[in-house]
Amino acid sequence: MPEKPKIGFYWCGSCGGCEESVVDLALDLLVVVDAVDIVFFPVGMDFKREDVEALPDGAMAACFINGCIRTSEQEEMSALLRQKSQNLIAYGACATSGGIPGLANQFTKEQILRFVYETSPSTHNEAGVRPQVASQDAGHALTIPALRDRVRALDQVVDVDYYLPGCPPTPELLKNAVLALLNGQLPEKGSVLAPDVALCDQCRRKDTKPTELKYTEFIRPHLVKADPNTCFLAQGIVCMGPSTRSGCGALCIEGNMPCSGCFGATSRVRDQGAKMLSTLAASVTADNRDDAERILAGIPDPVGTFYRYSLPHSLLRGSTANLPKSTRNGGSRP
Numbered sequence: 001m002p003e004k005p006k007i008g009f010y011w012c013g014s015c016g017g018c019e020e021s022v023v024d025l026a027l028d029l030l031v032v033v034d035a036v037d038i039v040f041f042p043v044g045m046d047f048k049r050e051d052v053e054a055l056p057d058g059a060m061a062a063c064f065i066n067g068c069i070r071t072s073e074q075e076e077m078s079a080l081l082r083q084k085s086q087n088l089i090a091y092g093a094c095a096t097s098g099g100i101p102g103l104a105n106q107f108t109k110e111q112i113l114r115f116v117y118e119t120s121p122s123t124h125n126e127a128g129v130r131p132q133v134a135s136q137d138a139g140h141a142l143t144i145p146a147l148r149d150r151v152r153a154l155d156q157v158v159d160v161d162y163y164l165p166g167c168p169p170t171p172e173l174l175k176n177a178v179l180a181l182l183n184g185q186l187p188e189k190g191s192v193l194a195p196d197v198a199l200c201d202q203c204r205r206k207d208t209k210p211t212e213l214k215y216t217e218f219i220r221p222h223l224v225k226a227d228p229n230t231c232f233l234a235q236g237i238v239c240m241g242p243s244t245r246s247g248c249g250a251l252c253i254e255g256n257m258p259c260s261g262c263f264g265a266t267s268r269v270r271d272q273g274a275k276m277l278s279t280l281a282a283s284v285t286a287d288n289r290d291d292a293e294r295i296l297a298g299i300p301d302p303v304g305t306f307y308r309y310s311l312p313h314s315l316l317r318g319s320t321a322n323l324p325k326s327t328r329n330g331g332s333r334p
């Protein structure tokens with residue numbers, strides 16, 4: 001019997017939702033499991049790092065890595081899995097563009113550690129003890145991974161072949177990616193494995209989207225019961241659909257929640273957040289500065305709104321371009 005293609009799944013700085021989406025394949029999981037040999041999947045099966053190290057280089061047809069890169073261990077595992085895989089696939093928004101953990105790049109590592117271990121309201125730590133990379137306990141040497149200065153996307157650490165966006169990607173996208181891999185139908189290297197059109201193009205509310213936007217106020221979605229058949233932008237609610245890639249099936253829109261942008265930008269948009277920010281800011285109709293500030297106060301967290309999933313990859317900040325070369329390791333995108 002011919003050997004089945006080997007594939008792996010790994011999580012870095014992850015909430016577990018991407019791993020859950022693999023399980024969400026439901027009955028299709030049996031199809032995938034039947035067609036491939038899963039050789040690494042720490043969440044679901046008892047494999048160790050040594051098992052991966054023992055594989056020949058390029059032994060895996062593909063490895064799907066989810067989660068962002070924040071620690072030395074995540075760097076090491078990404079490099080190891082890169083070495084052992086013919087195709088490395090950034091799986092989910094965190095691996096693709098930094099994701100929600102990337103919002104931490106608004107703060108320095110010192111600010112984060114001080115808050116978490118010393119000043120947060122629920123912390124009692126008079127001695128100011130913080131985790132140490134190396135320590136001793138009862139005569140035993142203990143080590144933990146080092147926390148890096150910034151959150152990075154996978155391709156800011158290792159070379160990535162393909163991107164599967166979403167928070168998390170839909171099971172259908174995963175199934176299609178595995179089938180394309182098995183059938184030798186993967187597109188050119190560097191491709192995002194989701195349609196290259198904006199979500200608005202596939203949204204059933206698109207006919208109610210205003211051709212000209214004019215805002216005298218922005219409304220936060222939890223403060224109103226949105227009309228389920230009208231474009232959110234027409235209701236004064238920020239929806240990232242115009243600057244976000246489709247492929248999710250408009251799940252949030254169908255749940256009467258605006259798009260928050262987890263599929264990232266289309267190939268024609270360099271900076272997802274800047275594109276949406278400039279579109280909306282240009283549509284603010286204010287008589288004076290105070291009026292403009294009142295209107296913009298309706299978006300109290302602009303970074304979390306426009307860069308919720310993409311700050312490490314954005315033009316504004318979060319790029320590794322300003323970091324010393326020793327902390328970078330190639331990558332196909334800046």
Ligand code: SF4
Nearest residue numbers: 017018092093094167
């Ligand atoms: S992309 Fe979303 S679901 Fe996946 S690890 Fe990141 S936060 Fe979790």
Ligand code: SF4
Nearest residue numbers: 200203231232239241
């Ligand atoms: S802005 Fe949002 S609600 Fe409006 S058409 Fe686009 S995706 Fe649909």
